């Protein structure tokens with residue numbers, strides 16, 4: 700069964716108090732909503748908030764994700780936070796390879812191979828981000844860029860490990876810019892991702908794969924984008940920092 704997901708990436712926003720309030724608001728608004736069995740809601744607060752946020756949410760309705768994890772298991776890696784530590788705090792998923800991490804922290808496919816391994820070993824869901832820059836789209840290169848990102852970081856995985864992956868397609872030009880891909884642009888590349896996965900693995904794995912769209916999703920455009928057959932939900936940045944907006948986006952998928 701293909702799961703639908705609305706995931707909120709809080710990035711480096713809110714202090715602990717604000718984060719706990721935001722999570723509590725989302726939790727209490729969700730109490731009035733019956734989520735279909737195939738819909739998951741995820742919030743990804745900063746590392747520092749996870750242990751606190753975890754205490755104020757209903758885990759049957761909201762899963763916690765971290766926004767990153769270390770590539771190594773443990774040891775002398777000052778400042779790093781391991782997948783195992785995050786699992787111990789209550790994380791059930793980890794966002795990997797967000798374009799901001801690729802751009803500002805030089806995250807490569809090689810690093811992402813290791814991070815994906817850590818997340819899978821610790822039995823969490825890897826939410827693997829991919830997406831092209833504006834100049835790559837303008838050069839007509841977006842299909843290749845996305846295919847390379849996915850194949851370099853994930854295609855060594857066994858069928859059973861690959862089926863644990865969630866992919867988030869996030870065109871860099873649409874992140875935080877207010878510019879959204881049109882629903883046709885999103886559908887076109889999501890369909891391409893599914894075909895690429897079917898060619899590498901098989902139809903069943905490709906059919907069950909959850910592919911999220913991310914990039915300026917708001918309450919006003921979510922329903923339109925989510926209506927496309929290969930778009931299985933969204934990874935939401937800015938609009939996930941307001942409980943009402945985030946809830947409206949969740950309502951758009953149910």
Ligand code: PGA
Pocket residue numbers: 708869873874875876877913914915916934935936937938
């Ligand atoms: P945005 O961010 O919704 O603010 O564009 C999306 C993301 O970076 O995941």
